[in-house]
Amino acid sequence: MENINNDLELMQTIFKPNRALSKQSRIKNICEYEDLCLDAEEDYEAYWGNLAREKISWIEPFKQVLDESKAPFYQWFVGGKLNVCYQCVDRHIQKRKNKVAIIFEGEMGDYKVYTYRRLYREVNQTANLLKNRFGIKKGDRVIIYMPMIPESAIMMLACARIGAIHSVVFGGFSPEALRDRINDTQAKLVITADGAFRRGRPYMLKPAVDKALEDNQCPSVEKVLIVIRNNEPIEYIRGRDYVYNEIVTLESSQCEPEPMDAEDPLFLLYTSGSTGKPKGVQHSSAGYILWAQMTMEWVFDVKESDNYWCTADIGWITGHTYIVYGPLAIGATTIMYEGTPTYPNHSRWWEMIEEYRVNQFYTSPTAIRMLHADAPDEPDNYDLSSLRILGTVGEPIDPSAWKWFYEKIGRGKCSVVDTWWQTETGGHMISPLPGATPMKPGCATLPLPGIQAEILDEEGNKKDVGEPGLLCITKPWPSMIRGVWGNPQRYAEGYFSQVKSKDGKPIYFSGDAAFYDERGYITIIGRTDDVINVSGHRIGTAEVESAIAKHKDIAESAIVSTLDPITGESLFAFVVTTPNTSCDLKQHMSLLPELNALIREEIGPIAKINNILYVPGLPKTRSGKIMRRLLRNIARGEPIKQDTSTLENPNIVKEIIAIAQGKNA
Numbered sequence: 001m002e003n004i005n006n007d008l009e010l011m012q013t014i015f016k017p018n019r020a021l022s023k024q025s026r027i028k029n030i031c032e033y034e035d036l037c038l039d040a041e042e043d044y045e046a047y048w049g050n051l052a053r054e055k056i057s058w059i060e061p062f063k064q065v066l067d068e069s070k071a072p073f074y075q076w077f078v079g080g081k082l083n084v085c086y087q088c089v090d091r092h093i094q095k096r097k098n099k100v101a102i103i104f105e106g107e108m109g110d111y112k113v114y115t116y117r118r119l120y121r122e123v124n125q126t127a128n129l130l131k132n133r134f135g136i137k138k139g140d141r142v143i144i145y146m147p148m149i150p151e152s153a154i155m156m157l158a159c160a161r162i163g164a165i166h167s168v169v170f171g172g173f174s175p176e177a178l179r180d181r182i183n184d185t186q187a188k189l190v191i192t193a194d195g196a197f198r199r200g201r202p203y204m205l206k207p208a209v210d211k212a213l214e215d216n217q218c219p220s221v222e223k224v225l226i227v228i229r230n231n232e233p234i235e236y237i238r239g240r241d242y243v244y245n246e247i248v249t250l251e252s253s254q255c256e257p258e259p260m261d262a263e264d265p266l267f268l269l270y271t272s273g274s275t276g277k278p279k280g281v282q283h284s285s286a287g288y289i290l291w292a293q294m295t296m297e298w299v300f301d302v303k304e305s306d307n308y309w310c311t312a313d314i315g316w317i318t319g320h321t322y323i324v325y326g327p328l329a330i331g332a333t334t335i336m337y338e339g340t341p342t343y344p345n346h347s348r349w350w351e352m353i354e355e356y357r358v359n360q361f362y363t364s365p366t367a368i369r370m371l372h373a374d375a376p377d378e379p380d381n382y383d384l385s386s387l388r389i390l391g392t393v394g395e396p397i398d399p400s401a402w403k404w405f406y407e408k409i410g411r412g413k414c415s416v417v418d419t420w421w422q423t424e425t426g427g428h429m430i431s432p433l434p435g436a437t438p439m440k441p442g443c444a445t446l447p448l449p450g451i452q453a454e455i456l457d458e459e460g461n462k463k464d465v466g467e468p469g470l471l472c473i474t475k476p477w478p479s480m481i482r483g484v485w486g487n488p489q490r491y492a493e494g495y496f497s498q499v500k501s502k503d504g505k506p507i508y509f510s511g512d513a514a515f516y517d518e519r520g521y522i523t524i525i526g527r528t529d530d531v532i533n534v535s536g537h538r539i540g541t542a543e544v545e546s547a548i549a550k551h552k553d554i555a556e557s558a559i560v561s562t563l564d565p566i567t568g569e570s571l572f573a574f575v576v577t578t579p580n581t582s583c584d585l586k587q588h589m590s591l592l593p594e595l596n597a598l599i600r601e602e603i604g605p606i607a608k609i610n611n612i613l614y615v616p617g618l619p620k621t622r623s624g625k626i627m628r629r630l631l632r633n634i635a636r637g638e639p640i641k642q643d644t645s646t647l648e649n650p651n652i653v654k655e656i657i658a659i660a661q662g663k664n665a
């Protein structure tokens with residue numbers, strides 16, 4: 001109870017930005033923030049056009065800022081030509097040749113430093129390798145299934161240089177998940193590593209690629225390029241597999257950057273939606289890089305001499321925008337760490353902040369909660385005084401975790417930026433600005449200048465203070481998703497059909513619910529759809545249900561989310577077994593380990609059921625839709641408020657509640 005009261009009190013508390021920090025920030029106070037918002041409101045196209053002209057090194061200038069004629073298929077900076085790799089690497093060579101671009105630290109303590117000059121050379125050689133050896137051309141898709149090593153960033157940049165569209169697949173995904181993504185993109189080349197290190201041990205990636213490709217299950221793939229990282233033995237297939245480290249040095253370090261159209265896709269990144277298989281979110285070149293850059297400047301306020309560290313994995317959008325593209329586009333020093341925060345112990349991150357004099361530290365609420373719970377006073381043993389800005393992303397942060405982060409890590413002097421955004425938005429949408437916005441624990445606060453975020457109902461009416469509603473973006477923005485790869489309908493219907501527009505212009509619905517406070521601050525509640533956020537990872541219930549449907553004893557299942565003190569949410573399964581189920585569930589072992597093994601195989605270790613309930617049936621509407629909200633209430637032990645009398649099988653609810661209570665008793 002005391003905790004809840006503390007949280008409630010904290011949620012009402014406003015923390016002013018540190019004055020010294022405000023003075024040196026790009027946006028110094030809330031009036032400057034409001035001025036920028038007004039600029040955008042007065043002339044939206046001029047606002048974005050000016051930023052794009054100023055920030056991007058164009059090969060050819062654009063002719064039109066925004067083309068809405070085929071909305072929601074928007075085009076930004078029409079007619080402009082650029083190269084994102086040039087923007088991230090070449091243009092720094094004059095001024096920042098010997099500046100450090102990437103600091104890499106391996107989990108075992110090894111490290112590597114790339115200056116911009118070294119990065120330039122290796123990216124050029126890699127680009128030549130992809131072009132000359134593997135015949136990769138503009139528009140070809142390349143899968144990058146890699147660990148957290150600098151070569152991953154080099155591969156992404158090399159693709160951008162020659163106009164190939166990369167799709168990074170998180171190294172924790174299973175061979176099946178990898179195969180789906182390869183086949184959806186029709187990639188010609190898969191880039192991987194032998195493996196890497198995690199929790200002090202080698203783990204392997206190449207065998208997963210072999211498994212994904214076996215029996216010609218990915219016919220589009222011609223070659224596999226392997227970076228040697230942990231030197232564990234792997235199998236090679238002659239004529240298909242090549243070792244990067246052996247052949248890249250033979251290539252020239254000059255490769256002309258391909259002039260790309262502003263709207264040419266830069267990358268695809270797969271993410272879970274509410275139905276079906278993960279979708280390939282397509283991002284553009286110019287709009288994406290512009291916003292990556294602006295948010296690095298405004299939200300992280302990175303200065304020339306700063307050391308910036310984001311702990312995400314490059315397999316997620318946060319790694320794309322805030323480890324690779326954003327920091328390099330502004331010529332910053334970005335830190336990349338291979339492993340886990342707890343190896344060899346809970347002070348690894350604090351030790352690294354001290355050692356590298358980190359100025360911005362960007363991480364997830366789950367990691368904060370875990371380090372807070374396991375070793376709350378450990379940060380006291382380190383000099384963390386270099387820190388100015390702390391960031392969180394991916395899930396709501398509870399006020400007590402926020403407070404620990406602010407006080408223990410930031411020593412009460414740093415700004416905490418709780419950044420709300422999505423794979424689809426490309427970059428931050430709602431966040432405090434470090435020197436300007438008074439902070440409120442657990443609250444993402446205000447939309448960034450130029451971003452028209454609003455909380456609406458389904459009819460498009462704005463919600464009042466305190467009322468939960470649908471979090472929407474009502475005007476297109478440069479870094480927005482451009483499409484779902486190979487499925488334009490899923491893009492148009494999936495994002496623009498839920499909320500009615502007053503003026504006929506499509507409204508983007510994020511899938512999240514949120515509410516305003518009296519200041520107009522936005523607090524994110526969470527997803528309204530069938531996506532579950534576990535440790536900041538999006539997991540589609542449909543994917544998990546279809547994985548466990550492969551078990552012979554499962555007739556039907558519904559996965560819902562329940563709350564977890566560390567991971568935020570976790571998976572709760574309601575399962576109906578087949579009549580002739582081979583094991584008697586009351587007396588024998590639970591099916592849980594077998595189901596989790598199936599999920600691991602189909603998706604990967606990031607998805608795991610924590611709770612299971614065997615039920616005789618699932619509550620459904622007359623049209624056959626499972627009432628997930630109701631099941632979620634039961635899983636969380638919440639009262640049921642919905643009317644259940646119109647269900648296909650109203651009695652089932654009582655039965656399920658009785659089973660749930662029996663289990664908890």
Ligand code: WTA
Binds near residue numbers: 418444524537538
């Ligand atoms: C959630 C991650 C609360 C949200 C960048 C969103 C957040 C989903 C926050 C996107 C935040 C992200 N507070 N919830 N600051 N940031 N989310 O695509 O539900 O992996 O829709 O992108 O994470 O997850 P994604």
